[in-house]
Amino acid sequence: MTEKKGHFDEDLDLRVSPKLSEDLDTLFKPQFSVPPEVDRAIMDQANRRLVQRHWRHRIFRHISLWRVAAAAAVIIFAFSLNLTQKPGPTTTSSFIVEAQAVDIDRNGRVDILDAFKLARHIESAGLTGKSLSPVSSTGQALEKRGWDINGDGLVDRNDVDLVALSAVRLDKHKGVL
Amino acid sequence: MKKCMVISLVSVSLMLALVYVKVGQAATRIGPKVRFAPLHIYLDSGNKSLAAYQFELKATAGKIKIVGVEGGQHAAFTEAPYYDPAALANDRIIIAAFNTGRELPKGRTRIATIHLQIIGDAEPDYELKLVVAADADAKEIPAEISFEKGE
Numbered sequence: 001m002t003e004k005k006g007h008f009d010e011d012l013d014l015r016v017s018p019k020l021s022e023d024l025d026t027l028f029k030p031q032f033s034v035p036p037e038v039d040r041a042i043m044d045q046a047n048r049r050l051v052q053r054h055w056r057h058r059i060f061r062h063i064s065l066w067r068v069a070a071a072a073a074v075i076i077f078a079f080s081l082n083l084t085q086k087p088g089p090t091t092t093s094s095f096i097v098e099a100q101a102v103d104i105d106r107n108g109r110v111d112i113l114d115a116f117k118l119a120r121h122i123e124s125a126g127l128t129g130k131s132l133s134p135v136s137s138t139g140q141a142l143e144k145r146g147w148d149i150n151g152d153g154l155v156d157r158n159d160v161d162l163v164a165l166s167a168v169r170l171d172k173h174k175g176v177l
Numbered sequence: 178m179k180k181c182m183v184i185s186l187v188s189v190s191l192m193l194a195l196v197y198v199k200v201g202q203a204a205t206r207i208g209p210k211v212r213f214a215p216l217h218i219y220l221d222s223g224n225k226s227l228a229a230y231q232f233e234l235k236a237t238a239g240k241i242k243i244v245g246v247e248g249g250q251h252a253a254f255t256e257a258p259y260y261d262p263a264a265l266a267n268d269r270i271i272i273a274a275f276n277t278g279r280e281l282p283k284g285r286t287r288i289a290t291i292h293l294q295i296i297g298d299a300e301p302d303y304e305l306k307l308v309v310a311a312d313a314d315a316k317e318i319p320a321e322i323s324f325e326k327g328e
Contacts (some may be wrong), residue, residue: 065184065185066184068185068188069184069185069187069188072188072189072191072192073188075192076191076192076195079195079199080195105315111231111273111308111309112229112230112231112259112273112274112275112308112309113229113231113275113309113311113315113317115259115273115275116228116229116275116277116311116315117315119275119277120277120315123277161259164259164273164275165259165261167231167259167271167273168231168259168260168261168271168272168273169261169263169271170261170263170264170267170269170270170271171263
């Protein structure tokens with residue numbers, strides 16, 4: 001690599017001879033003279049344009065960077081939310097919220113015995129597996145007691161299920177253990 | 178120019194930090210050993226017939242996730258009991274069931290089976306509390322609750 005290559009003429013004299021310079025000057029010299037004011041005006045205009053372009057370029061770069069930074073912030077925020085994790089199933093239907101207040105045996109707590117007792121009431125009305133119509137006297141009696149939990153006008157197995165689900169809700173029982 | 182560089186550097190650093198955290202989380206998610214095992218729950222109501230029960234189970238040692246709940250052994254309790262679906266993928270659950278029929282179990286009977294995902298090598302332990310047990314007349318009865326670990 002350090003070997004000197006013979007065919008490159010490194011010592012070639014690249015200086016222009018004064019004669020050639022003089023000839024070129026004569027050949028390309030303008031035929032008229034440019035007044036210095038015009039010269040200055042052209043230079044000023046060129047400078048103004050260059051400055052304008054420079055500022056436009058800087059502003060554009062700033063905006064672009066802020067856009068990149070904003071996009072990065074949005075991506076980071078989206079990742080921090082962890083959108084891939086979906087919330088687990090919850091039992092927050094309005095009916096269950098209502099069922100929370102249902103204490104069939106009025107012992108101060110809602111447990112499976114409330115659902116059991118309601119189921120027995122329904123069965124003792126002789127309508128096992130069927131719905132109690134609110135127009136029947138038994139149905140009206142049960143409805144009056146506030147046992148139509150889902151408010152569909154019937155006291156049936158669906159109401160029993162709501163009471164039972166209310167009894168096993170995790171957020172209601174903050175831990176009996 | 179300096180400001181731009183700082184902004185870019187901060188953004189890149191934040192992204193890298195986030196990626197590092199996510200990769201770490203993924204690694205720990207894959208890392209621990211996982212196995213599945215059932216936990217059988219028994220209730221002994223003595224000479225009284227069992228018509229309704231409610232209990233709570235909670236893991237006190239080890240890391241578990243509840244993945245499913247199955248009914249019991251006796252025909253009166255074979256159907257899946259009541260439980261909060263939010264308990265799935267959790268380590269605590271409240272389970273309850275009742276039967277208004279006349280054919281009810283007496284003595285010691287398996288009332289439910291809880292299917293668990295056990296994470297890690299630590300052997301889990303559980304705390305079990307009977308909330309209530311009742312006979313066919315919906316009267317509370319004394320009963321003893323216990324569990325057996327299945328394979």
